Amino acid sequence: MPPVGASRDEAPKAPRADAQRNTALVLAAARRAVAAHGLTVSYHEIARLAGVGVGTVYRRFPERDQLMGAVLIDILDELICEANQALDNPDAWAGFRNLFTLLALRTGENAGLSDSLDERGGPQVAQRRSRLLELLRRATLRAQQAHVLRDDVAWHDIPFLAQGATSAVCVLGLHAGPLQAQQAVTVILDGLRRS
Amino acid sequence: MPPVGASRDEAPKAPRADAQRNTALVLAAARRAVAAHGLTVSYHEIARLAGVGVGTVYRRFPERDQLMGAVLIDILDELICEANQALDNPDAWAGFRNLFTLLALRTGENAGLSDSLDERGGPQVAQRRSRLLELLRRATLRAQQAHVLRDDVAWHDIPFLAQGATSAVCVLGLHAGPLQAQQAVTVILDGLRRS
Amino acid sequence: MPPVGASRDEAPKAPRADAQRNTALVLAAARRAVAAHGLTVSYHEIARLAGVGVGTVYRRFPERDQLMGAVLIDILDELICEANQALDNPDAWAGFRNLFTLLALRTGENAGLSDSLDERGGPQVAQRRSRLLELLRRATLRAQQAHVLRDDVAWHDIPFLAQGATSAVCVLGLHAGPLQAQQAVTVILDGLRRS
Amino acid sequence: MPPVGASRDEAPKAPRADAQRNTALVLAAARRAVAAHGLTVSYHEIARLAGVGVGTVYRRFPERDQLMGAVLIDILDELICEANQALDNPDAWAGFRNLFTLLALRTGENAGLSDSLDERGGPQVAQRRSRLLELLRRATLRAQQAHVLRDDVAWHDIPFLAQGATSAVCVLGLHAGPLQAQQAVTVILDGLRRS
DNA sequence: TATGAATGAGTTTTCATTCAT
DNA sequence: TATGAATGAAAACTCATTCAT
Numbered sequence: 040m041p042p043v044g045a046s047r048d049e050a051p052k053a054p055r056a057d058a059q060r061n062t063a064l065v066l067a068a069a070r071r072a073v074a075a076h077g078l079t080v081s082y083h084e085i086a087r088l089a090g091v092g093v094g095t096v097y098r099r100f101p102e103r104d105q106l107m108g109a110v111l112i113d114i115l116d117e118l119i120c121e122a123n124q125a126l127d128n129p130d131a132w133a134g135f136r137n138l139f140t141l142l143a144l145r146t147g148e149n150a151g152l153s154d155s156l157d158e159r160g161g162p163q164v165a166q167r168r169s170r171l172l173e174l175l176r177r178a179t180l181r182a183q184q185a186h187v188l189r190d191d192v193a194w195h196d197i198p199f200l201a202q203g204a205t206s207a208v209c210v211l212g213l214h215a216g217p218l219q220a221q222q223a224v225t226v227i228l229d230g231l232r233r234s
Numbered sequence: 235m236p237p238v239g240a241s242r243d244e245a246p247k248a249p250r251a252d253a254q255r256n257t258a259l260v261l262a263a264a265r266r267a268v269a270a271h272g273l274t275v276s277y278h279e280i281a282r283l284a285g286v287g288v289g290t291v292y293r294r295f296p297e298r299d300q301l302m303g304a305v306l307i308d309i310l311d312e313l314i315c316e317a318n319q320a321l322d323n324p325d326a327w328a329g330f331r332n333l334f335t336l337l338a339l340r341t342g343e344n345a346g347l348s349d350s351l352d353e354r355g356g357p358q359v360a361q362r363r364s365r366l367l368e369l370l371r372r373a374t375l376r377a378q379q380a381h382v383l384r385d386d387v388a389w390h391d392i393p394f395l396a397q398g399a400t401s402a403v404c405v406l407g408l409h410a411g412p413l414q415a416q417q418a419v420t421v422i423l424d425g426l427r428r429s
Numbered sequence: 430m431p432p433v434g435a436s437r438d439e440a441p442k443a444p445r446a447d448a449q450r451n452t453a454l455v456l457a458a459a460r461r462a463v464a465a466h467g468l469t470v471s472y473h474e475i476a477r478l479a480g481v482g483v484g485t486v487y488r489r490f491p492e493r494d495q496l497m498g499a500v501l502i503d504i505l506d507e508l509i510c511e512a513n514q515a516l517d518n519p520d521a522w523a524g525f526r527n528l529f530t531l532l533a534l535r536t537g538e539n540a541g542l543s544d545s546l547d548e549r550g551g552p553q554v555a556q557r558r559s560r561l562l563e564l565l566r567r568a569t570l571r572a573q574q575a576h577v578l579r580d581d582v583a584w585h586d587i588p589f590l591a592q593g594a595t596s597a598v599c600v601l602g603l604h605a606g607p608l609q610a611q612q613a614v615t616v617i618l619d620g621l622r623r624s
Numbered sequence: 625m626p627p628v629g630a631s632r633d634e635a636p637k638a639p640r641a642d643a644q645r646n647t648a649l650v651l652a653a654a655r656r657a658v659a660a661h662g663l664t665v666s667y668h669e670i671a672r673l674a675g676v677g678v679g680t681v682y683r684r685f686p687e688r689d690q691l692m693g694a695v696l697i698d699i700l701d702e703l704i705c706e707a708n709q710a711l712d713n714p715d716a717w718a719g720f721r722n723l724f725t726l727l728a729l730r731t732g733e734n735a736g737l738s739d740s741l742d743e744r745g746g747p748q749v750a751q752r753r754s755r756l757l758e759l760l761r762r763a764t765l766r767a768q769q770a771h772v773l774r775d776d777v778a779w780h781d782i783p784f785l786a787q788g789a790t791s792a793v794c795v796l797g798l799h800a801g802p803l804q805a806q807q808a809v810t811v812i813l814d815g816l817r818r819s
Numbered sequence: 820t821a822t823g824a825a826t827g828a829g830t831t832t833t834c835a836t837t838c839a840t
Numbered sequence: 841t842a843t844g845a846a847t848g849a850a851a852a853c854t855c856a857t858t859c860a861t
Contacts, residue, residue: 057840058845079274081830092847097832150346151272191386203394230391253820276855287822292857448841467736469664471834482843487836541735581776593784642861643824666851677826682853825858832852840843 062099064089069100069110074148078107078155104159111152111160114145115167122174131185135178136228142175143201143224187233200227257294259284264305269343273302299354306347306355309340310362317369326380330373331423337370338396338419382428395422452489454479459500464538468497468545494549501542501550504535505557512564521575525568526618532565533591533614577623590617647684649674654685654695659733663692663740689744696737696745699730700752707759716770720763721813727760728786728809772818785812 068089072080085106086093100106121141128134156164172195179194192200201224263284267275280301281288295301316336323329351359367390374389387395396419458479462470475496476483490496511531518524546554562585569584582590591614653674657665670691671678685691706726713719741749757780764782767773777785786809 061846082832083830093832094834094848095846098845101832200394203397256821277857278855281823288857289822289859290820293820298856451842472836473834476844483836484838484843485841488841493835589785589788593781593788646825664851667853668851678852679827679854680825683824686853688852822859822861824860826856828854828856830852830854833850835847835849837845837847838843839845 058099061089061091061095064091065096065099065106066109066113069106070113073107073110073152078151104156107152108156108160108164110149111156112163112167114149114152115164115171118142118145119167119171119174122171122178125178126174126181131182132187132232135182135188138175138178139197139201139228139231140224142198143227146198146201189231189233192231200231203227256284256286256290259286260291260294260301261304261308264301265308268302268305268347273346299351302347303351303355303359305344306351307358307362309344309347310359310366313337313340314362314366314369317366317373320373321369321376326377327382327427330377330383333370333373334392334396334423334426335419337393338422341393341397384426384428387426395426451479451481451485454481455486455489455496456499456503459496460503463497463500463542468541494546497542498546498550498554500539501546501554502557504539504542505554505561508532508535509557509561509564512561512568515568516564516571521572522577522622525572525578528565528568529587529591529618529621530614532588533617536588536592579621579623582621590621593617643684646674646676646680649676650681650684650691651694651698654691655698658692658695658737663736689741692737693741693745693749695734696741697748697752699734699737700749700756703727703730704752704756704759707756707763710763711759711766716767717772717817720767720773723760723763724782724786724813724816725809727783728812731783731786774816774818777816785816788812 065085068087069080069085072085072088076084082093082096086096089096096106100109118138118141121138125134125138128137153160153164175197176194179188179192179197182188183190260280264275264280267280267283271279277288277291281291284291291301295304313333313336316333320329320333323332348355348359370392371389374383374387374392377383378385455475458477459470459475462475462478466474472483472486476486479486486496490499508528508531511528515524515528518527543550543554565587566584569578569582569587572578573580650670654665654670657670657673661669667678667681671681674681681691685694703723703726706723710719710723713722738745738749760782761779764773764777764779768775
């Protein structure tokens with residue numbers, strides 16, 4: 040029998056946790072796996088990272104689209120959370136910067152994820168996208184009103200800039216592996232900041 | 235060892251055009267295949283598009299890197315050609331616009347291509363990249379000196395803008411299917427043109 | 430260890446009918462499942478038909494042989510019951526006909542069941558087989574003595590005829606879907622009846 | 625270089641024979657595999673028996689039904705061949721006996737094969753079934769006209785008798801594993817022979 | 820040299836069985 | 841005791857690469 044009050048945050052080797060816990064484990068593993076190996080990462084790899092059997096991954100997400108959709112939703116929720124924090128941050132620039140950085144990182148890590156789902160994402164994805172865009176709009180305007188962000192950049196260009204920051208600029212080979220990503224983000228942010 | 239008096243410097247009507255023709259067929263097919271299915275497109279698909287057997291593709295490009303490198307070089311050459319035309323075009327804006335559009339299209343179609351090669355591209359790629367960047371710089375400056383391109387855009391940001399115009403902006407799903415690509419380019423070019 | 434004064438010889442209203450009820454549910458489900466899907470039917474399917482969890486099926490019948498043995502015993506008991514009724518039936522032909530029909534149906538539905546157990550059936554199965562054969566012998570002889578069944582058919586051929594009537598005749602595809610089964614039985618019975 | 629005229633009937637280890645040869649190997653292996661392990665035998669097992677890679681089995685028979693259909697056709701052809709020989713055999717009884725024996729063996733070995741295909745067998749199967757039945761009819765009548773086969777057995781009952789001879793008579797456990805099959809056939813043939 | 824059949828490692832997927840709840 | 845989630849071995853299936861023809 041485990042010591043009283045010992046079991047909540049440990050899960051050191053939880054051999055068969057409840058469904059909720061396992062779903063979360065699988066989801067987290069899938070995020071890491073997709074970031075590391077791309078959209079075609081195998082279910083076995085995800086299961087390995089999650090520390091569960093493949094069968095469990097299949098039970099939770101019988102279709103790959105479902106799993107990828109869940110990953111996308113997870114990322115969108117993370118970004119929405121960051122966007123809310125950006126709006127609450129007393130330092131308008133710090134908030135914007137953090138949001139932009141996260142946006143750039145996630146965009147780069149999960150290249151093709153959203154694209155591959157597109158229509159199939161369903162309303163849960165569409166809803167979150169709208170919500171995130173709205174928050175992004177407000178965070179951008181707030182930074183501009185605080186005179187810390189250049190006025191001549193439209194809020195709807197921000198995602199493009201984030202994209203550009205992390206995607207390798209393919210044909211020209213202008214950088215950018217995972218390590219350079221932060222650097223590229225910094226450069227772009229410098230360009231965005233009101234001088 | 236080839237027969238004496240072999241084939242390098244002889245008449246342009248040299249008979250064994252077969253091999254070269256096949257190489258060209260494969261290369262063209264590979265460009266289409268990568269544009270359509272991404273970097274992981276199978277050799278079988280390329281062979282199918284080229285109308286040859288898989289074995290032929292393997293014979294011409296035993297390593298995937300070699301094939302992708304050849305595709306990249308092919309694209310770079312196309313862009314270099316367009317860049318030269320841009321510099322020769324009496325209408326500085328038209329030249330710049332055509333170059334930017336092609337850059338955007340190729341970048342979008344072949345996302346990740348250059349990235350995936352990176353170091354392995356070899357000098358042939360590096361050389362062409364430099365050359366293209368230099369031409370791009372000159373085309374940009376020329377357009378700015380002709381007062382048809384905004385002054386506050388740095389020439390080295392052009393590839394980023396092109397990238398942003400056509401890549402799907404993953405997480406947010408703003409993207410850019412084939413139809414929207416041209417539209418996105420147009421929008422960005424409008425933004426770039428000197429008002 | 431069960432509580433003192435436990436449940437074996439107590440009142441017929443004994444409370445823990447649960448277990449027995451579940452066993453009966455599983456058994457009935459297994460009969461239907463085997464008839465529908467063959468010997469390799471999954472425990473999950475049986476559990477589904479029984480309306481219980483798989484775990485319950487495994488608890489009641491940890492080995493597949495045990496479950497199949499129980500199914501076989503159930504069928505044999507049904508046939509023995511019918512055979513007894515055949516002997517009691519004032520109409521010797523009606524009794525024989527009913528028995529033959531049931532024999533044919535069960536043989537067809539559960540092709541391979543007995544075969545798959547064979548040695549492993551244990552004494553419970555062997556005993557019932559002997560008993561059924563003896564009853565079948567007597568029912569056959571009784572019908573022949575009543576001059577309603579052809580004399581030139583040996584009682585021990587009856588099971589073969591029943592088998593032939595319902596099994597799909599594999600290679601030739603003459604067979605015997607569920608609808609044709611009764612028809613085939615009727616034809617054979619017509620042949621057996623004393624003209 | 626292999627010795628002249630050496631390659632036709634050897635194939636001791638032919639690592640990559642031509643397609644025809646491999647198709648035949650796979651088919652023969654599938655027949656053995658189905659006889660040994662039933663309809664659900666794995667593609668890997670078939671490939672192993674055939675001495676080829678699984679991919680080859682999939683290339684030849686992408687659908688299991690196709691493979692099983694080919695096996696069935698192969699068996700039907702074998703039976704048709706035997707039936708023709710029966711009609712040509714100067715000894716009417718020997719011809720009939722050989723045919724009946726093969727029919728019983730194949731029926732027993734491939735229980736469920738024809739059944740599982742049924743409609744999906746296509747015209748190739750239906751055609752052969754008709755042909756075999758006609759030949760069987762003629763072989764039966766010939767044996768009866770030669771007074772070596774009982775007159776009171778209808779030709780269309782022959783497949784049922786063969787079925788009964790080899791299938792285990794399930795519920796009653798009257799024999800019959802693979803070894804007893806020949807014995808059961810002999811018993812039945814004794815019963816069929818004109819006394 | 821071109822071809823595409825063959826290969827088999829790797830991935831996807833199922834499901835009999837176990838076991839935490 | 842009943843449940844059904846979890847497991848993972850095994851089966852189905854794919855496809856990059858090789859190699860006989």
